[in-house]
Amino acid sequence: MNPTKNIKLESIQALRGVAVLLVIAFHFRVYLNGVYTQKDLGDILFSMGEIGVDIFFVISGFIITYSTMDKEKSSPIEFAIKRFFRLYPVFFIVLSVMIYFDFSNIYTTSQIIKSYLLIPNDYNFTGPWYGYNIIIPAWTLTYEIWFYMIFCISLCISHKYRTIISSLLLVGICSLSQFYFRGFIQIEPIIKDAFSYSVLSNFVFISNPIVYDFIYGMIIAEIFTKAKDGFVKNVFSVSFISSVMLVSIAIIISGYNSGPGAEKWGLYSFMLVCSIALMSRVIEIYNGRFLIFIGEISYSLYINHMVIYGISYIYFKKFDISISGFSMFFILILLTICVSIITYLLIEKPSVMVGRKLITFIRNERVSHN
Template sequence: MVLGKVKSIHYLRGIAALMVVFYHLKATLNDVYAQKDLGDMLFNSGAFGVDLFFIISGFIICYSTERKESFMPLKYLLRRFFRIYPLLFVSLIVTYLFISNQGGLSFLLRSAIPLNTNYDAGSPFFGYNLLGPAWTLSYEIAFYALFLLSFVLSHRFRWLICSGLILLFVLGVQYYYTGGVTLFAYNSNNFATGTIWHAPLTFLSSPLFINFIYGLVAYKLILLIQSITLSERIKRTLTLFSLFVFLISSLVILSVQVYGHGPLLWGAWCFALVVSALIFEMNNELRDIKPLSFLGDVSYSLYLTHAILIEIFRKNPEVFTLFNNQKGFSQVIYLVTLSLFVAYFVHHLIEKPFISVGKMLISKIGTKRNHKHEKTKLEGALGTDQ
C-alpha cells in the first residue's frame, strides 16, 4: 500500500496550528476597541488546536505504520526523532538565548527531553516548558513510546493495545491512588509524591492522553466503514451527514459553546471534526486547496516558532519599526503574516532537510521484507506524510 497525504487531515493540521497562533494573539485585540475583550471573544477558542493535534497524531501514527517493515521499531524511532527533535532543539536554543535563560542550562536540557517544568502544578500543563507550546510535545513523545511498545507486542492490534495502555495509566493510576476517576483534564492530581515515580505516574494519568485514543479509534472506524460495500444513496447520505457534523462541531467550538482541553470538552468535538472530515474525503475527492496545503506543510514549524516571534516582538518592539506603534487588527495581521513567513523558511531550512536525513538513514537499514498485511479499501483513498 502506497502512503500519501490524507488531504482532510493535512488541512485540519494546518488550521489547528493557525488557530493556536490566533489564540496567542488574543491579548493584542483586548483593550483596543470599544469591545474591551474583543480578542477573547474572537480567539479564545483557538487553543482547541492542541486537542485537534493530538487526535490527528493518533490517526496518523496508526495509519503510517499500516505497512509492516523489517527493523520497524528502529525505523519508527528514526522517523519520529528527525520529525520532532531537530526543530525543537533549534527553537529551544533560540528561546534560551533571546527570550529567557531562567533556570540555567539544566532547564534548557530538561525542556529538550522534553519534560514539563513542574509536575506538582497540575494537569494538563504541568508548569509548561521553556518554549511555551512545547508542553504538548511531552504528551506526543509519551504517546509515541506507548505506541512503539504496542506494535512491538502486536502489529495487528497496535491501536487496541495502545488504547488499553493509555486507559490503564489514566484510569488505573487514578483509581489505585484515590479510589476514583476523573476524565476532566484540569485537575491537581499528584501521585507517589516524594518518589521517582511521582512525575511519570502523575503525568501519564492525565486525561488529556485520551485524545490520542480518539485518533486511534478514528483510524479503525474509517477502516470499518471502508470495508462495507455501500450503495451510492448511502454514500450520498453519509456525505451530507458528515458535512452537517463538521459544520455543527466547528460552530460549537468557535462559538465557545464548549471550552477547554480534554476528552470531555474540545477533544470530543475535535473527534467529530476529524471523523466527519475523513468520511467526506472517503466518498469525495478533495480539491488541492493551496493555502490549506501550505498551512499543513508548515504546521509544525508554525506551531513552535510563532511563540518565539511574538515574544521577541513584545520584548523588543523597536526592532519591528513598521508596526511597533500599531494596535489591534493591523498588528495581528502583521504578526500572523510574519509568523507564516518565518515558518515557511524554517520548514525548508530545518524541518525538511532533517526529515530527509532520517529517510536516508532508514533507507540504509537492512532490506525490506515482504509482509502480508490486511488489504483494506482504504488503499488509494487515504494516506499520510511521514
C-alpha cells in the first residue's frame, strides 16, 4: 500500500497560495514606488516576488506526477481532457473580456491569435518571456502546455517511467533546439535571440531551460511517493528536511543568486517544495484556511490580476480617481480576489466538472464496448 495515498497536500496548496500572492505583489509593487520617503519601497519589499513562477512550475511538475499515480485513471486521453478543462476555459474567457473592454485597438490580429493559441508574441524578445501574452502572466501557460504535451506523450509510452521519459524529452528537445536556434547549450533561461521570420522561430520557447523546473517537481513526486515512512520519519531525516526548508526560505529572502531557472530560483523552489511535501508526511503543518483557499483559486488569481491592473488603471484615470501607495496596492489585491472568486465559481469549477463528466462518459463507453 502506498504510504502517501491518503495524505492531504494542503501544505502544497497553501504554498501555491503564497506563490500567487508573491507574483501579484511583484506586479502591483509599482504603486508603492515613488510615494513614500523610501522611493523604491515596492522594489525592496516585493522584487523577489517573481520567484512565484518557479514555485508554480515546480509544484506543477509535482502535482501532475503525483495525481497520475493511478494508472487506471491516468490514460493519456483522460489526462489531456483534465488539463484542457482545468486550464483553457478560464484563460479564453478572461482574454476575450480583456480584449473586448480595453485593448481591442492596441494589439494586432497576429498578437491576438497568438495569445489565444498561447504562442509567445515576439520570438525576438528576451526569453523566457518572448513578448509575453496579451494577458501578461499567461506567458507561463505556454510552458505549462508544453510540459503537459510532453507528459502526455510519456504516458503513451509508459506510465511507470513517465517521470524519466518526460525528463529525457524535456532535456533532449531543449538541448537540440538550443543547438538549432543558437548553436550552443545553456542553463540560463534569460536569453536574447534575433531571428529572421520563420514559422519555427515562433517555437523558440521550447529551447528555454526554464522547463527544467518541471523536472524538479517530478523528482519531488517520485521521492514523496517512494520514500518509506521509516526513513522520512527518522529523527535525523526530519532534522535534515527542516533544515533544508529553513535554508531555502533564508536564501530566497536574502536575494542571493536570484533569478529564474533551474540553477537559481528553480533550485530553491525544489528545496522548498520538496521539504514541505516530505514534512507533511511527518507532521500536520498548520497552513491557515485563508492560504489554502487562495491556493485553491490561485489559477484564477494568476490569470485575473494583471487584467484588473490594466482595467483599473484605465478607469481610475478616466474618472480622475487619484489613489496611490498601500491604499491602491490593497484595493487592487482585494478587487483581484473578488473577481477571481467569481471566475473560479462560475467558470473554473464548472469547466473542471465538464471535464470530469466527459471522462466518466468515455469510461462508461469503454466498459460498454468491452
